[in-house]
Amino acid sequence: MSTGKLVVGVTGASGAIYAQRFLIQAAQKFEKIYLILSEQATQVSLQELGVAPKVNPFYSQEWLGAEYPNIELLDRKDYFTPPASGSFRHDGMVIVPCSMGTAGRIAHGISDDLLTRCADVCLKEGRRLIVVPREMPMNTIMLRNLTTLSEVGATVIPAAPAWYSRPKTLEELADTVVARILQNLGVEQDLMKQWMVER
């Protein structure tokens, strides 16, 4: 049964646009988003988008183009927050984009901050965990870590956009990945139509 609550982690892999586009969609589809940013996520967003999320207090207008009061930013060092515990029910967690460092820490059970702890909780509770990794090329350690995550129940959706819908803007290109994340969460989306199916 859906709780309408989603945990979203954003790390310092390249692809801040995926986080931006996904959060805009997720904020409209879920009642509540618990957002956790790694320290590097802010730096990469600034580098790639020229804008970083405002924190203390969290303010999404500049970063996401509108204010979404249902997005709550959690302190990544604060474990006194609902998703840190398996007792809290939610619809799962999406880590977008997911750095190789974060993927490796999760694959090896190193829950050293709230983001990796929440992922750990999803895996131990059998909840949906979607990771959107980005790196190229990948070494064998990275590939093994992603395989481990897949083996223990996470869904790996690489930040590898599709071209067959002929996206015309960077946003449309990024949305081909965002659409797959939403689809995997079981959420209706109209960013990308089904292949060979009329709308």
Ligand SMILES: Cc1cc2nc3c(=O)[nH]c(=O)nc-3n(C[C@H](O)[C@H](O)[C@H](O)COP(=O)(O)O)c2cc1C
């Ligand atoms: C501009 C920029 C782009 C980066 N791109 C990637 C990337 O695509 N994948 C990756 O795994 N790390 C990338 N990194 C390195 C990560 O930010 C770094 O490994 C960091 O420790 C990850 O920490 P986090 O997982 O806590 O966010 C990038 C760093 C910068 C500054």
